[in-house]
Amino acid sequence: MAESIWISLVSNLVRRISRHYVAACAGTIAAIGMVFAGAFAAAASPLYCVLVPHFKDEYWLSVGFGLEQEAERQGVDLLFFEAGGYEARAAQVGQLDACVAQGADAILIGAVTSDHPDLMTAIARVAETVPVFGLVNELHAEALSGRIGVDWQDMGHAIGAHLRQLHPEGSPAKSAVFLTGPAESGWTGPLAAGLRDGLAGSSVSILEVFEADTGIRPQLALAELALERHPDVDYLIGSAPAIEAAIGLLAARRDADRPTLLATYVSHTVIRSLMNGSVLAASFDDPILQAQMAIRQVAAVRAAPDQRLAPEVVLLTREDDDLGAVRISPADYFPAVQ
Structure with a gap:
């Protein structure tokens, strides 16, 4: 009976995430972990490369959904990479170079670490040719062209x-x-x-x-x-x-x-x-809005490196009567994995 209670309380999306990562263990996550359909289309649209730690919980799915929504509005193509977890520093460093090789016009990075020298060095090197923007996670890299995320x-x-x-x-x-x-x-x-x-x-x-x-x-x-x-x-x-x-x-x-x-x-x-x-x-912290702000910031190319763009943090409680209006990714949203 306890197991049936547990299963009933876990969302369908959580179960899909779990199945995805069990399967992924047999393959490779360190290379291109995720590519949205059409990202490789030979179009004149700007190409933004997005690096995230993983899609193992719904927070980053909401970020991905917001990025996808705003990119469509702005006429931008997105290329997504996931490192596979917060211990996958080497994978994320390699993905920065992959973004350059793919001809990205900008890179948005949800960093797996805030200050490790390997990642800082890679960002500084890549930023010489492609602007790099911090996405959501704290990142102490001087070479950033902007930052999007709450404190x-x-x-x-x-x-x-x-x-x-x-x-x-x-x-x-x-x-x-x-x-x-x-x-x-x-x-x-x-x-x-x-x-x-x-x-x-x-x-x-x-x-x-x-x-x-x-x-x-x-x-x-x-x-x-x-x-x-x-x-x-x-x-x-x-x-x-x-x-x-x-x-x-x-x-x-x-x-x-x-x-x-x-x-x-x-x-x-x-x-x-x-x-x-x-x-x-x-x-x-409204991850969808943060993602939308990120695309707008890159498109505008006007933020100073020490400027942080972010929505206001609010506390939701069970007494709130408008919880149904809280925006996160749709329950059936999960990006296609190549």
Whole structure:
């Protein structure tokens, strides 16, 4: 019965992602991982090369959907590469050179690391001939022609400040565990710093931080480990895949003392769970809008390297009555893989 509950709570899209990556393990992800139809068409349209860490969770699917939408409006062709995960630094370095070889007019990079010398050197080399723009993830490369993405410290702060409101200093002590991405990624450090800053002055303490790639399976393993080590924890704060995993795991628990869930970004499952009360709150940075802003920024070619374009971070809660209007990629959206 527990397994059937788990399957019913995982979106069809999540299952498709899982099947895709199981199959991909037998092939190659390090080369061109994803190409949208028509990207190789011999047209006069500008060609933008897009590098992402992976499409293992719905966040990057929303980014891809927004890029595709805006590129069509702007008359731009897109060529997508995925590294395969946040440990695939060498793959992303090679993909930068592949973009140049394909004649890209600009490169948008969702970096797998914010400051590793290998990636910084590659960006500096490529930027001599093709403008490079940072996409979503923090990237400390001086050669960038622009940046698009929220400050992930704000994403963490929104969650922490919400808990501080609920549990101000002097109220009964509460505990939390934090499930997040790998340390080498550019967003996890700011996210954690923002969360702790938001919790300052509250009665909530973080018992342990768990880190892994943001694919479904690694985050499921984190959720299992966190709940095993801290069965009586009050709050579980985590990435969207971690929250999806926790929902399924907790559905099989019969005890009434389950941790309350908060997500550091959204997915279809997180939004549905906000609506039904399974998730208390989630940070939202509108990845579709960020993607659209990215295409516009490159098309305009007018942003200074130190300028960050980004929408406002907002906190979604289960009390919100307009959760159905939150924009993420359609539930049936998944790009074709070549």
